[in-house]
Amino acid sequence: MDFNDIYYFYLTAENRGFTAAERASGITKSLLSRRVAQLEEKVGVQLIQRNSRQFSLTEAGRQLYEGAINMVSEGQSAYDSVALLRSEPSGIVKVSCPTVLAQHHLSLLLPDFMRQYPKISVSLDATDRHVQVIEEGIDIALRSTKSIDNEPGLITRALATTKMILVASPSFIEQYGTPTHPNQLVRMPTLCNEIERRESEYKWELFGPEGSHCIIKHHPRLFCFNRWVQLESAVQGIGLGLLPNPVAAHSLENGKLLHVLPEWTTKAQVIYAVFSKRKGMNPASRAFLDYLILHLPEILTAPSFDNNFFT
Structure with missing residues (x-):
C-alpha cells in the first residue's frame, strides 16, 4: 500500500474536489485524479462519486476519509514532535477552560509554563459554556464531566480525575x-x-x-x-x-x-483535553498539552484556594 495514495485521497475529500485540492496543496489535478483512481483499483471499491456538478463520497469513501483524517493528524503530530526537539515552541495557544478550573487550578500552572516557554503566548477563555472547538479556532478545550461524547473531527485526551x-x-x-x-x-x-x-x-x-x-x-x-x-x-x-x-x-x-457521609461519592469527574484532529497540533499546543498531562493531576490533589479570597 502506497500511503501517498491515501494522502492524495484525503486532500481531495478534505477540499471536496480535485480542483480545490490542487489550489490548496499545489499538487496537480491530473496527478490527484490518477492516484485516487489507482487507490480505488487497489481497494476494489469506488470511493468518489464522479459528477461534474457535485462532489460526494461513497460510503466506502466516507469510512476511508475518517481513517485518513486520523492518519494525517498522527503524521502531523509526529512531525511536530520532531520539530519541537529542534526548535523552541512559539506562538499563541488558544485555550478554553471551565471558570473554576481556570481561576483556581490552571492559574497556578500557567506562570511556570510560561517561564519554561517564553516564546509561547496563551489566550485563555475562562467560560462554562460548551465551546465549538473547530468553529471558534480553539487549540485546546478543557472539559470536566463524568463522560464525554465523541464529536466529529475532535480528539479527546483524559488528563485527570476528581471525586x-x-x-x-x-x-x-x-x-x-x-x-x-x-x-x-x-x-x-x-x-x-x-x-x-x-x-x-x-x-x-x-x-x-x-x-x-x-x-x-x-x-x-x-x-x-x-x-x-x-x-x-x-x-x-x-x-x-x-x-x-x-x-x-x-x-x-x-x-x-x-x-x-464520607463513604458516599459520585462517579469520578474526568478532566479532558479536546482538540481538532484535522489541523494537527502545533508545537506550542503540544508543549501546553504535555505540560497539563504532567502537572494537572498533581495540582488537583493539593488545596488550591484560600477562602480569604472572598473576604
Whole structure:
C-alpha cells in the first residue's frame, strides 16, 4: 500500500474536489485524479462519486476519509514532535477552560509554563459554556464531566480525575443534624446547578460501601454552575453541597466545612483535553498539552484556594 495514495485521497475529500485540492496543496489535478483512481483499483471499491456538478463520497469513501483524517493528524503530530526537539515552541495557544478550573487550578500552572516557554503566548477563555472547538479556532478545550461524547473531527485526551463529595458547614449540621444515610438528605436544603436536573426533579446519584447505590431527590436553595459560589454558600451554611474534592479541600482542612457521609461519592469527574484532529497540533499546543498531562493531576490533589479570597 502506497500511503501517498491515501494522502492524495484525503486532500481531495478534505477540499471536496480535485480542483480545490490542487489550489490548496499545489499538487496537480491530473496527478490527484490518477492516484485516487489507482487507490480505488487497489481497494476494489469506488470511493468518489464522479459528477461534474457535485462532489460526494461513497460510503466506502466516507469510512476511508475518517481513517485518513486520523492518519494525517498522527503524521502531523509526529512531525511536530520532531520539530519541537529542534526548535523552541512559539506562538499563541488558544485555550478554553471551565471558570473554576481556570481561576483556581490552571492559574497556578500557567506562570511556570510560561517561564519554561517564553516564546509561547496563551489566550485563555475562562467560560462554562460548551465551546465549538473547530468553529471558534480553539487549540485546546478543557472539559470536566463524568463522560464525554465523541464529536466529529475532535480528539479527546483524559488528563485527570476528581471525586465529588458531600459537604456542609458546622452550623448547618448543628441545625439539621448529621445524616447517616443519603435518604436523609431529602429534608435538607442543597446547592446545585441545572445540570443535575432530571425530568423536572433534582437528583444526585451516589455510590456507597459494598457496591451500594442510590438516587436521591433533593431540594436546592441555590442554583449556580460556578463551584466556588456553591462553596462559599456551603461555608455560610446556606445548604449542603456536592463539590469536587479539590474545591472543598482547603475548607475541610481549616474546619469551615465538614465531610458529610464520607463513604458516599459520585462517579469520578474526568478532566479532558479536546482538540481538532484535522489541523494537527502545533508545537506550542503540544508543549501546553504535555505540560497539563504532567502537572494537572498533581495540582488537583493539593488545596488550591484560600477562602480569604472572598473576604
